[in-house]
Amino acid sequence: MDPRLFLVISLCFLAQFSHGKESLLKMTTGRSTAPFDPTRVTQISWSPRAFLYRGFLTDEECDHFITLAKDKLEKSMVADNDSGKSIASEVRTSSGMFLQKGQDAIIAGVEEKIAAWTFLPVENGESMQILHYENGQKYEPHFDFFHDKANQQLGGHRVATVLMYLSDVAKGGETVFPHSEFKDKQQKGGDLSDCAKQGYSVKPRKGDALLFFSLHPDASTDETSLHGSCPVIEGEKWSATKWIHVRSFDSPVRSTSECIDEDPNCASWALRGECEKNPVYMVGNKDDVGYCRKSCKVCSS
Known part of the structure; x- marks a missing residue:
């Protein structure tokens, strides 16, 4: 099936349940401890297309991911725009590691639930990345789609990102969209950091998940999908990222x-x-x- 058709289907599906309407549809997703429930999904923006799922992960799932990762963290890297190679940069100061796809029953169950939510196949996803941000650490605004052709060879562009928050953050650590259509309409309360006030922002809350699309339905790149992770001011931030491509990421080039x-x-x-x-x-x-x-x-x- 045309990978863009998956995207259109998922957008229609998400729009149907984006306003908290009651639904009889609660999908059991195999090994995940929390069934997929579309009534927990809220549409927060159409430009970029972004959706927030309250309680996507259980506390047990969040703690399990952190336990698997905390002794294996390395400095986070970024993709060079020209060569596509991973390089160190002060643009991204967190630490992280990758889990194996289907590494255990909990990981496999969450991957299945992500596929049910996005309507994008499990095989289109990269391995899940666990990230840890300490005081002052951040990720400057960036795009998840690729600028180089080397990274597009395997799986094509990243079409969607599911960002799962594994911990609460006392202050800072928000996900901010500087080009969001709602950046000037969101109330900028005192609980938001100065960084978060530069666009539409989502405050990390343990168990919540943020889904946003980096491509338009016609497969062109969406410049409004620019996003960043604000510096942590108090506490620490743990998150898990699943990048999903337009076609299988497991297939040969x-x-x-x-x-x-x-x-x-x-x-x-x-x-x-x-x-x-x-x-x-x-x-x-x-x-x-x-x-x-x-x-x-x-x-x-």
Whole structure:
């Protein structure tokens, strides 16, 4: 299925339950201790598209993630915009580590619940990253989509991010969106740090999860998805991040030289005009190759 279709479905699904309406739909998600409940989801912004899920994780899940990570933390890195390589930078001063996908029953259950919430497959997600911010540590505003082609080869762009708060923070540590449409409409109370007042902000609360999209439904990058982690002023901040791509992150890097169809339905889709109607998926663009290049007859001789 076109990965953009997953995004459209998820947006429709989230919009349906974004105002706290009662619903009979509470999905059991395998090994997760807290079933997926869409009535806990609130839409906080359409530009960028962002949603807050109160109580997404249980206290036991939060504590389990911290226990797995606290003895394995290393200085956080950032991706170089040109080479795509991980480099150290004062833009990001936290420490962190990656869990293995499906490492244990609790992690696997949370990954399944994320897939149920976002309508994006488990295999499209990266391994979960656990982050720890001490006093004064922060992550300057940045995008989660990639600027370099190297990182886009495996899984394509990051389409969505699920940020889970594993601890309360006495002061600071907010997630801030400097370009949000609501940055000037949010009440800026005394409980927010000066950094958080520079945009629309979400205060960390243990167990809550924030979902936001880095791409528009047409797969173009969303400049309003710029976001950062404000400096911790009092206490410490623990969080878990799940980045989700437009296609499988577990698959090998796709070849740009072979003229092939990567889906058995390509020929019939091409006959129905999908090469023109859905060119990003079928044909590709300057950043990525399409899945039906042979049927769309776009390969060079």
